[in-house]
Amino acid sequence: MSVSEQAAPVAATAGPGTHPDHVPHDATAPAHHTNTGLSNEKLGMWLFLGSECLLFGGLISAFLLYRTKDVEGMAGPAVADLYDIPFTSVSSFVLLMSSLTMVLALSAIQRADHRRARTWLLTTAMLGASFVAGQVYEFTAFVREGLGYTTNLQSSAFYTLTGFHGVHVTIGILMLVSLFVMSLRGRLGAEKAETVEIIGLYWHFVDIVWIIIFTLIYLVPA
Amino acid sequence: MSDDTMAEAAAEEYQAQTEHEGHDHPSERSYVVIAIVLALLTALEVATFYVEEQLGGLLVPSLMVMMVVKFFLVVAWFMHLRFDGRLFTRVFVSGLVLAVGVYAVALTTFRFW
Amino acid sequence: MALTEERPPLELTSGEEPERKPLGAFTRPSSNTGWRSWITTVDHKKIGILYGATAMVFFALGGLEALLIRAQLAQPDGQVLSPDVYNQMFTMHGTTMVFLVIMPMLAAFANYLIPLMIGARDVAYPRLNAFSYWVFLFGGLFLYSSFFLGGAPDNGWFNYAPNSGVAYSPGHGIDFWVLGLQITGIASLVGAVNLIVTCLNMRAPGMTLMRMPVFVWMALVAQFLLLFAIPVITVALFLLMFDRLYGANFFVVEAGADPLLWQHLFWIFGHPEVYILVLPAFGIISDVIPTFARKPLFGYPFMVFSGIAIGFMGWGVWAHHMFVSGLGPVSVAAFSLSTMFIAVPTGVKIFNWIGTLWKGKLQFTVAMLFAVGLVSQFTIGGLSGVMHSVAPHDTQQTDTYFIVAHFHYVLFGGSMFGIFAGIYYWWPKVFGRRLSESVGKVHFWAMFAGFNLTFAPMHIAGLQGQPRRTATYAEGMGWDLMNLLSTIGSFLIAASFLVWVYNVVRSRHNPPAGADPWDGRTLEWATSSPPPAHNFDVEPTVEHLDEWWHQKYEEDERGRPRRREHYHYLSEVDEVSLADGGRQPQVDAGSIHLPSPSYWPIIIAVGLPLISYGLLYTYWLCAIGGLLVVGGVVGLGLEPSVDPEAGHGDSHGDHHDDDPDTGDDTAAEAGAGGEDEDEAEAEFAGVGAAGEPGDAAGTGADATGASGKEGS
Secondary structure, eight states, X not given: OOGGGOOOOOOOOOOTTTSOSSOOOOSXXXXXXXXXXXXHHHHHHHHHHHHHHHHXXXXXXXXXXXXXXXXXXXXXXXXXXXXXXXXXXXXXXXXXXXXXXXXXXXXHHHTTOHHHHHHHHXXXXXXXXXXXXXXXXXXXXXXXXXXXXXXXXXXXXHHHHHHHHHHHHHHHHHHHHHHHHHHHTTOOOGGGHHHHHHHHHHHHHHHHHHHHHIIIIIISOO | OOHHHHHHHHHHHHHHHHHXXXXXXXXXXXXXXXXXXXXXXXXXXXXXXXXHHHHGGGHHHHHHHHHHHHHHHIIIIITOTTTSOHHHHHHHHHHHHHHHHHHHHHHHHTTOO | XXXXXXXXXXXXXXXXXXXXXXXXXXXXXXXXXXXXXHHSOOOHHHXXXXXXXXXXXXXXXXXXXXXXXXXXXXXXXXXXXXXXXXXXXXXXXXXXXXXXXIHHHHHHHHHHHHHHHHTOSSOSOHHHHHHHHHHHHHHHHHHHHGGGTTOOOOSTTTXXXXXXXXXXXXXXXXXXXXXXXXXXXXXXXXXXXXXXXXXXXXXXXXXXXGGSOHHHHHHHHHHHHHHHHHHHHHHHHHHHHHHHHHOOOTTOGGGTOOTHHHHHHHHHHHHHHHHHXXXXXXXXXXXXXXXXXXXXXXXXXXXXXXXXXXXXXXXXXXXXXXXTSSOOHHHHHHHHHHHXXXXXXXXXXXXXXXXXXXXXXXOOOHHHHHHHHHHHHHHXXXXXXXXXXXXXXXXXXXXXXXXXXXXXXXXXXXIIHHHHHHHHHHHHHHHSBOOOHHHHHHHHHHHHXXXXXXXXXXXXXXXXXXXXXXSOOOTTSSOHHHHHHHHHHHHHHHHHHHHHHHHHHHGGGSOBOOSOTTOOSXXXXXXXXXXXXXXXXXXXXXXXXXXXXXXXXXXOTTSOEEEXXXXXXXXXOOGGGGSTTEEOOSSOOOOOOOOOOOSHHHHHHHHXXXXXXXXXXXXXXXXXXXXXXXXXXHHHHHSOSSOTTOOSSOOOOSOOOOOOOSSOOSSOOGGGGGGHHXXXXXXXXXXXXXXXXXXXXXXXXXXXXXXXXXXX
């Protein structure tokens, strides 16, 4: 039976579960049909971010547990004694602003304003790199003051937690730079806006993890 | 269609959608406003560091409140969760609630609090 | 209007055809046969088979380890194994069975069946799917290489601190355990994202969540558990790894560390893990039992919601593994209560299976035997589990063989029996031929007898005080008879395994089974055995739970099922399937484009064990492994999911965007999916117009369903 002989199509058999409960007004609709009306890639990223909560939660808990441990004769300084809050605040501010530049980059590419998109992408990457540089500076300062990775309980936990975060930021920077390069080569059209959005989600997540770390680890006293 | 016309079409559609939705999709201006709020909150947080003694028992709660507000602003607006499908919210919040839950319980067994 | 559109190649002014020059130094693989097709496959069915075959090999290895344990314990003061080797045996036995047998076996079922059961053509991310398998394989091989590189891990499958630190475990064995599980953890996490997106986003039109087969539901819950549990053990493994490799202090008691941190992290993962191990098996028998009881599942919504409830509640019970670790009475009481409560939804399931069997026209095929076996044996294991939940009782039972009996009844009598039920049930679908029923019955009864002979006595030995994880026991403890019985039983299990292998080998010559040998209820039976690469010629439209059953049967005046005069399969089937009303599909499949094979998944996967070896031996290996991973990820990202060069006469049809979701994606081709709209419409448009009786509920596809929901 060929297509031309077909009868009128059956009316939409949309059972209660197939109708998405909130049709999103994304600038880019999913590239192909999905039951929820939400794109596979974006759903995948949100699932991943949900799981990352468990990862960072574990690292933060390990630090919190060990930070308050009363260890007599603990080797080396307590990590809280070495904090440079003003410096870290500037770092935190930088990372926060990078979230702003990230959404501006997304906004730009959704409007097919490629020059702006590149500008904001690069700015975001550079702000992220400043943050990481700040972390490196902070770590080397701590080490100079006697707090190495293996010095004591708190130090291992501190460096592991912030180190994991820093690695996540670095991976984000690599992705942003890749997007920048792709855009330069004309391969990041407006139809790829969702890719930028998804990488943006990752970037913002890394930022909110820092929001938590800054408060719980740096500001809340032991 | 050439790249340019495609891009134009994309831009047009984006304009049409944002106009149609009105407040559904934040404008760049709102993003900047949110960023300013975030910066202010950070400044306040840092300020607590200098007035720790005066705050006394209020220190930790106020820090936690500010942390949560900043978290929420970034997630809801910058990550667009407020405007996207509810499934994303459910999935992310599940992970978040689960993490807070199990780790809080674990820390409790250590008589952490 | 979609933003993505078909973009024809640029027209050259000379009128010549533009030459396509794919990026990359290597051409895209395209073979469909031969060993290369398996290395580069992205087909969920092939990947499922790979998972299943690999898991079976590990089952044999884990079984050998068990036999060695039992040989050592057959008599008091056994001399078969030294204590050091004994420790390696029980560690590897447990680690193998949990991570390298049951998890990948269930992954095999999930991968093979979920797309078929929901009416999809593949999973959401086919190349990531392949990646997950190769990572699992290499992780398992890496772990087993420890035997040849200084000794296997020997601290139990749960590897408590501080014994797991370098001070007490100076060799590399523990490192192999840590790194091996990190690797396999990646496979599970990526697989979880893949399958969740598949279940939520790729169901056929009309397949609401409450019309999905129970197996899909249980697998979905298990994937959510994996999604959230794997990161927790990842943290634990990283902390231990940093202790061992870099001198961190997470579990170094002298520095003030608390070994309970390990226990909490491990069991926060570990308890959801056991539901990951059992829920999909529950799902399997929830589809097997109705087929062979000739009745729908009793209480479908209860089965679904109890599974979800178990998923939630499973997060609140983990410290019942730590009752004697010094948590204190408040924590112990709280977890004791929560553990008692979780028995309730499981009990609901048992009653629902019994309700399904009740007054059914029971057919005791081998699959049904294993399924009923699960119901009975898991109940026994569940009862001893409830006994453990009573914390004062557990104080006596913990670290004895009573616990060993419990978890073998639920994991072997539960998960493995469910797995074997599924194997016997779906074997004809996967391979086209049934396994021999007569040989299968010998397999079942020998395994059932051997299993009970092995583990039932352990209840007694345990209550009489025999401790776990001890290489020998002294004469005169009174445990001799129980241990001897257990050992005999274990060899009977081994014999039954040989019967099973014999069944596999000899069934190659069985006659073709046809598409629907068991008169099944769910959509996988509506396509040929084995299914074509694209699963269905025509995407099904679903209007009921057990949709396939409703295609074949209608209700008579008294509400009893009556077979329709004819019904249509959803792909071309063989002669055997055309008896008893079955007909070929009504529509011409046309050309269906599937995601193309790719070698990037295996390339990236190879990098992981290389990095791991590098961490233990030389950083040069890390560098090479790292290059493979990074380069492979870039390659994967730049590669379109469907090869533009692929096939002749294939127009762009249904395919799935394939972007890696882990955030490592650098250049995802998000926009390639637009072409399929037009083709999808064409695919559906020709279906379901014929006015034959029985078609009203049948394959009439919704022409608007596929493309109508796009933002327009």
